[in-house]
Amino acid sequence: MSLIRILVVDDFEDWRRRVHSLLQARPTWQIIAEASDGSEAVHKAEELKPDLIVLDVGLPKLNGIEAARQIRQRSPSSKIIFLSQNSDLDVVREALSTGALGFVSKIDAGRELLPAVDAVLGGKQFVSSIRGFTDTSGEKAAHRHEVLFYSDDAVLLDSVTRFIVGALQAGNAAIVLATKSHRDGLLQRLKAGGVDTDVALQQGTYISLDAADTLSSIMVNDMPDPVRFFGGIGGFIKSAAKAAKLERPQVAVFGEAVALLQADGKADAAIRFEQLGNDLAKTFKVDILCGYPLRSFHGEKNKDVFQSICAEHSAVYSG
DSSP states (O other), X not given: OOOEEEEEEOSOHHHHHHHHHHHTTXXXXXXXXXXXXXXXXXXXXXXXXOSEEEEOSSOSSSOHHHHHHHXXXXXXXXXXXXXXXOOOHHHHHHHHTTTOOEEEEGGGHHHHHHHHHXXXXXXXXXXXXXXTOOOOSSSOOSSEEEEEEESSHHHHHHHHHHHHHHHHHTTOEEEEEEOHHHHHHHHHHHHHTTOOHHHHHHHTSEEEEEHHHHHHHXXXXXXXXXXXXXXXXXXXXXXXXXXXXXXXXXXXXEEOHHHHHHHTTOHHXXXXXXXXXXXXXXXXXXXXXXXXXXXXXXXXXXXXXXHHHHHTSSEEEEO
């Protein structure tokens, strides 16, 4: 098994030790060097060509964002995760504009650094402290199939509310596939955000489905059946798109049926469901957001499942 060579950059020795102790959880991850300022980071990155660089933003001599720009030129194969005390949205956006794939708030490092490294090594974006964050990096992907690993229901509902409100206010349509408590909580937030949910539900631009009931209509022998999947969910997408105001509408789909499968110990079924979601996006104009509670991935035994789920998504968020 090949080693992942890591450079850790922070001007505080205590934080370098903290990162070192966290990364020791993975025996194949090896810290090959440390740096305490931006200029030193650029030099060591060019010299050592590490697989991964964990980089602070507020560095002496050369700040982390400018250091990342130079590192991307001198060691383009090195992946970068920012680990910063400053999680201001403008800072997050500027940091990611350098080509870095990850941004983790130091306050969340204990629970988010390892998932962030897993995601970034797999070529996926990982952003923590996501409240209010949206990617403004330029070109929009052919489709978005993103995943949110959330710490509590408030984080989930706030994020999904922004996702759904953005679609409806733009004249698109939205489908929610969730538990009853989450659907009820979301409905309250949508109304508070100025969405006339009664009209949207009546017109069909907003469709609310129970995740467990939908799963029962799709699953065959504990696995999602492709024909039932496309016939069921695809049918709802067609209906929502037809009801939307735009000529070529995009349908926003939030789903947590996958989280129910994962919680029930059916990780293979959850991953297959995600793969069918990617196939769905090749047929319909959809943006998909999936939600999983972070607590369901605690422990070494869930690392491979977490990585496999990340691999099926265009971006990974945590909050």
